[in-house]
Amino acid sequence: MTITSIFRILKTSLLSMWRNRWLSLAATLIMVLTLFTISFFLTLLIVSDKTTESLKSKVDISVYFNDSTSKDQIYALQNLLLSRSDIKSVEYISKEDALSLWRERNRDNEKLRNAISESDNPLPRSLEIKADKPENLEAVNTFLNSSDYKPLIREISYKKSKDIIDKMVRLTSLTKKVGWGVSALFILISVLIIYNTIRLTIYIRGEEIAIMKLVGASDFYIQGPFLFDGASYGIIGAVLTSVIFFIFNRISQPAVFNYLEIGNYSNYLSQYGFNNFGIILLFQIIVGLILGITCSVFAIKKHLK
Amino acid sequence: MSDVNLKSKENIQNSNAQQSQNLPKKEGGDSNVIEFENVSKIYQKDIKAVENVSFKISIGEFISLVGPSGAGKSTLIRLLTAEEKPTSGRIYVAGRDITQLKKNELPFYHRKVGVIFQDFKLLPRKTIYENVAFALEVADATNDEIADKVPKIIEIVGLTGRINAMTEELSGGEKQRVSIARALVHNPKLLIADEPTGNLDPVSTWEIIELLFKINRQGTIVLLASHDKEVVDTLERRVISMREGKIISDQEKGKYIL
Numbered sequence: 258m259t260i261t262s263i264f265r266i267l268k269t270s271l272l273s274m275w276r277n278r279w280l281s282l283a284a285t286l287i288m289v290l291t292l293f294t295i296s297f298f299l300t301l302l303i304v305s306d307k308t309t310e311s312l313k314s315k316v317d318i319s320v321y322f323n324d325s326t327s328k329d330q331i332y333a334l335q336n337l338l339l340s341r342s343d344i345k346s347v348e349y350i351s352k353e354d355a356l357s358l359w360r361e362r363n364r365d366n367e368k369l370r371n372a373i374s375e376s377d378n379p380l381p382r383s384l385e386i387k388a389d390k391p392e393n394l395e396a397v398n399t400f401l402n403s404s405d406y407k408p409l410i411r412e413i414s415y416k417k418s419k420d421i422i423d424k425m426v427r428l429t430s431l432t433k434k435v436g437w438g439v440s441a442l443f444i445l446i447s448v449l450i451i452y453n454t455i456r457l458t459i460y461i462r463g464e465e466i467a468i469m470k471l472v473g474a475s476d477f478y479i480q481g482p483f484l485f486d487g488a489s490y491g492i493i494g495a496v497l498t499s500v501i502f503f504i505f506n507r508i509s510q511p512a513v514f515n516y517l518e519i520g521n522y523s524n525y526l527s528q529y530g531f532n533n534f535g536i537i538l539l540f541q542i543i544v545g546l547i548l549g550i551t552c553s554v555f556a557i558k559k560h561l562k
Numbered sequence: 563m564s565d566v567n568l569k570s571k572e573n574i575q576n577s578n579a580q581q582s583q584n585l586p587k588k589e590g591g592d593s594n595v596i597e598f599e600n601v602s603k604i605y606q607k608d609i610k611a612v613e614n615v616s617f618k619i620s621i622g623e624f625i626s627l628v629g630p631s632g633a634g635k636s637t638l639i640r641l642l643t644a645e646e647k648p649t650s651g652r653i654y655v656a657g658r659d660i661t662q663l664k665k666n667e668l669p670f671y672h673r674k675v676g677v678i679f680q681d682f683k684l685l686p687r688k689t690i691y692e693n694v695a696f697a698l699e700v701a702d703a704t705n706d707e708i709a710d711k712v713p714k715i716i717e718i719v720g721l722t723g724r725i726n727a728m729t730e731e732l733s734g735g736e737k738q739r740v741s742i743a744r745a746l747v748h749n750p751k752l753l754i755a756d757e758p759t760g761n762l763d764p765v766s767t768w769e770i771i772e773l774l775f776k777i778n779r780q781g782t783i784v785l786l787a788s789h790d791k792e793v794v795d796t797l798e799r800r801v802i803s804m805r806e807g808k809i810i811s812d813q814e815k816g817k818y819i820l
Binding site: 259261262265464465467468469470471472473474475476478479 | 705
């Protein structure tokens with residue numbers, strides 16, 4: 258297998274792909290679709306996972322007190338909580354603090370902002386509790402729900418957060434399933450199309466192959482071009498997908514992260530190389546090559562022997 | 563027919579006339595290069611394409627294989643090129659039993675046996691040079707070897723002036739000459755011609771036969787399967803006649819038996 262021989266089969270393969278360019282285009286296109294789908298769902302998966310994780314870590318318990326509860330009682334509770342090993346921090350939010358937060362959150366909405374004034378502030382005082390691990394929040398929640406503290410407390414916000422997280426987890430799991438399903442479907446379709454394309458090409462070049470056998474061509478020259486066909490669909494598809502996916506990422510990331518109000522996702526995704534064109538390209542090429550060459554090998558085995 | 567047109571035929575006749583004065587003595591079994599030993603090829607439903615055929619071929623022979631359609635000539639040729647395996651019997655070529663050839667050995671055998679056909683089997687949209695070079699390319703010859711060999715072979719078949727003409731621009735006779743050139747690239751000891759003149763006019767027919775004759779005189783065994791009575795008779799060489807799968811005659815200076 259010399260460089261010259263490789264050039265020869267390359268030439269043959271490229272010439273036949275050009276001669277049957279619509280066929281080649283279809284195969285390449287389906288490869289692009291498949292690779293893009295796989296990449297897209299991988300992204301979704303990573304974002305979902307990270308969101309869940311992030312939410313979990315952000316979750317804390319907010320304990321809202323009745324107006325009748327005294328400051329001492331609140332401080333006592335605060336100290337008690339701080340003495341627990343599973344709690345990281347407990348912050349006291351006074352009525353004034355609560356009002357500031359309210360104004361801050363509704364800075365874009367004047368009506369809401371002015372709905373509450375200093376003189377008539379219904380916002381409750383609260384303790385913002387952060388646990389060291391999200392798993393331990395359950396225990397804290399139970400503690401707070403015990404009869405000792407029930408009369409003091411107006412509301413514990415834990416359940417709401419938990420619900421959100423549970424929803425996120427289910428969403429992530431659903432995304433995973435849908436992602437696998439759709440990706441598998443696309444892989445199946447592309448396998449069928451590429452296999453068939455190569456089979457068609459074998460048929461079209463039938464006369465040439467017969468002449469090759471007549472003059473005693475080695476298997477390398479007979480089968481080589483078709484292997485290269487499959488690899489080409491993989492590589493060209495990969496390059497196209499990379500470009501599209503890279504642009505897609507650049508455009509959608511800022512918009513999505515704005516909407517989700519999460520700032521540092523770029524970091525997470527960069528970790529996985531999603532903002533590195535080189536890594537995207539490498540991944541696509543590997544998957545594309547595996548898909549393309551596998552189809553070739555099977556088509557050759559079945560129709561060229 | 564005027565003498566000018568069938569010069570090739572005359573050349574053959576003259577050559578034969580000269581040679582008969584000093585015919586070399588045929589050697590014994592040592593120089594048997596090809597041997598069919600009780601070979602039969604039976605397809606399903608008892609179709610006996612070739613039945614119990616035996617013969618030997620020595621170096622330098624020119625053999626015409628004749629017989630009506632369906633006599634088994636093409637099957638015999640396919641057995642000889644190892645395209646098919648016999649149902650029974652053995653075939654020896656240069657001392658090797660080709661019925662035992664493994665799959666990966668076949669390409670090398672095919673390079674040693676040149677074959678030309680009635681329909682030429684050239685690559686479309688390629689030049690003469692490319693067609694001949696093709697046979698060398700797929701046999702891993704270097705570009706230098708190709709550049710060296712191809713023009714020489716094209717000269718042997720007399721097509722140097724047309725070396726860059728495309729297949730589609732060639733006449734029937736020229737196409738057949740290209741096929742012959744391609745068949746010669748690996749210096750085969752055996753050249754098989756399966757009805758090579760079936761699609762050719764009389765003048766081209768004789769030109770091709772003369773070319774085969776020339777190649778044979780330079781040492782290559784030529785096996786010519788033909789329907790052409792006149793050609794066979796003019797050649798004055800060995801004739802193997804087949805009918806219904808069997809050899810009915812094998813004569814040294816044979817004539818076409820109807």
